[in-house]
Amino acid sequence: MERDELVRLLSTEGLALLDSLPPYSSKADVVKTVADLRKQGHDPGLVAAVLSQSRLRSKARAKFGEFADRMLFTEPGLEQATRLRVAALHAGRFARAGLRHVADLGCGIGGDALAMAAVDLEVTAAEADEVTAAVAAFNLTPFPRVHVLHALAEDVSLGGIDAAWLDPARRTTSGGTTTRLADAGDYSPALDFAFGLAERMPVGVKLGPGTDRDVVPDGAEAQWVSVDGDVVELVVWTGALARAGIGRAALVIRGDAAHELVAPSDAEDAPAGPLGDFLYEPDGAVIRARLIGDLARSMGAWMLSEGIAYLTGDREVDTPFARGFRVIERLPADERSLRRALQERGVGTLEIKKRGVDVDPAELRTRLKLKGDGSATIVLTREEGRHVAILVERL
Template identity: 45%
Template sequence: MPSPTSLAPVLSPEAWELLNSLPEYDDAASSSLNLRLRKDGWPPEVVAAVLTQLRLRRAARGKFGEFAERMLLTDHGLQQSTRLPVAARHARRFVSAAVEHVVDLGCGLGGDALAMASAGLQVTAVEADETTAAAATINLRAFPEASVVHSRAEEYTAGLDWFARPPAEGPDMPPRWTGPGLWLDPARRDERSRIWDPEAFSPPLSFVTELAATGAPMGVKLGPGMPHELIPADCEAEWVSIDGELVEVVLWFNALARPGVRRAATVLTSSREDPLRVTAAELTSSDDFGQGLHPDPAGSAGLRGVLHEPDPAVIRAGLVAELCAQLEGRMLDEHIAYLCTDDAPSPAHPPFSRAYRVLEVMDFNPKRLKRWLQDQEVTSLEIKKRGVDVVPETLRRQLLGSPKKPRAGSPKKHATLVLTRVGDERLAAVVEPLR
């Protein structure tokens, strides 16, 4: 973690005013800006800190939009922070459950706390790292509903009594949770790399399950690669993707978990005009992991018509078979996340998959594929694969050879190959994307 003094150079009123007066960071102009600020008498540490903040603000626009222009950021905090459209959905879950106060345990830079305060919730943002807590304080300064506490989640929760036992229920009845809703985003990186052991998270997964056992309305953001077997049995697990990128799994407990939903895939699509405005589609199941639909695989004969590549949120939630049933399609292999339909999906169908028209299917044989590409005069190639142990970049070079200067007047020709395993067969399908 950075030291608490790493943000200090930009926290004086003069340096803060300087930071907010400068244009967006430009790599090409950064050296000249550095020299100009030094010539103007700014200390080297202030100039370095200001340029770092400008660079981070530029990187943060994809997550926070225009809010990034007045935020105080750290590299580590930005890596783990929640994109604003996703954070807004977290906030709506609390609002829908009639929760009025949320304690954000591990608030980071305050992305989720910002969305919750914007939704009218009272927010107590708790952060263990002093530098990050200072940044969150700056980032939430426009919201009187929000306050920041520098503390570890375990210490903060241990010092509060959020339970009550109504006298009418008698002393033998367990106490009821009467405190706020809880939001946790455990730290999953250290100074060197990502942490994979849930008990090494800060706070650890065992602390999360202990809090959930109190009955608190609670949401927990985790990395989307969280193994299914480690997900507690008494929660709703929601995988979220945005524009095809899988960004998180959220475990919803108690009043925030929807009745009859064990697994969910939420697919968000950004507006081209406004990246912070998204549309959402959702696929859910009440069945536990490994249960639910198990359609008979169609085998290689089913690789025809339209091939569907499910969104990664659908795959990680284990809902490929449910999507197949919704599309009235056929699974090719029970272990491979491709499915086929005879016809293209309706434009009104939720975007749970990318669709490709199947043009030709052949055995996966590099020599045969190379001849086919030469015969078709293909000049560029996209390779998608599942269940086949190849490196697409290496195979592309093998199939196309060294880039050749095209003959004058000869058109460029692109092809898309899907390599997959169906049972014991390895197949190559030539496809074209359907929009």
């Protein structure tokens, strides 16, 4: 969003027009809305600005629920923003640690600061980008104990502040295109600054879930978070925000329920063994946290093959930390025989899951020339090092 676009939005006419729009839907409806607004005499620039915000509000409901309908967004700010239910867990950790005044350094559109304010924390929120800082100030207006600054994280005075939260910018926008930064050294603020603050105060740093684990400082708690099966972030907690004896954590959120698997450090993998009656696919947060071995032992299961994140066992276990499948039968692993086996079973719709094999499921599905009214799920992987195709059904 450009500065001029934001100025139009923040006018009395702009905000009233935005709030009067019907929910964003199809492009055809948008074309009609544009025509109607232009016919009413609204400025073309304002029409474009409010429709862009209407689209972002619709997209933001997945993260912010009904709160999205009274917020403003930038495209990159929304992409990086923490889901509100996850931000609430972050805020709760600060509150439980007795840290009453938090600096949100690189606050983006203000999602985490909003959650902190909701549990009555005082927040000094800083954002380097002028437009994004103004958007954050708008979103945080209902909270008198939140102060939004247009400033670099490095320039914020931390006197009287108890702890810091940082969500370094991991994307850059140029010419309307947003690109994810591959090198953690290019984040803003830099990780050296973020973790340097840990020598002065408790700090929480939100990173992408695929961030190189080598950046996690010694003695910190690394917590990977998944929401409804999607791994959304890695948070590094230090000082009073890090829990004693916990170095690795997998927080799994499904619906309204949250479950956590924790350990002092990476877990040793369980031994590998032959395929049992059930197959389990650990949640991505468990895999990222390298707690598969601990999960296997808690389930009475074992690895299907060394270094591959599938577990197997002879009893059905209901766990939030893995998706379970009942093993129906082994199918031939070579493509020609697999095609014949699926044709014999009348499989026309096929879900293909795979780990440890070099195959593109979409291309394989085309080559299998599926026909029939049946549907099935197969798992392509390794069993004690050997390629296997396993016909399964979800528990």
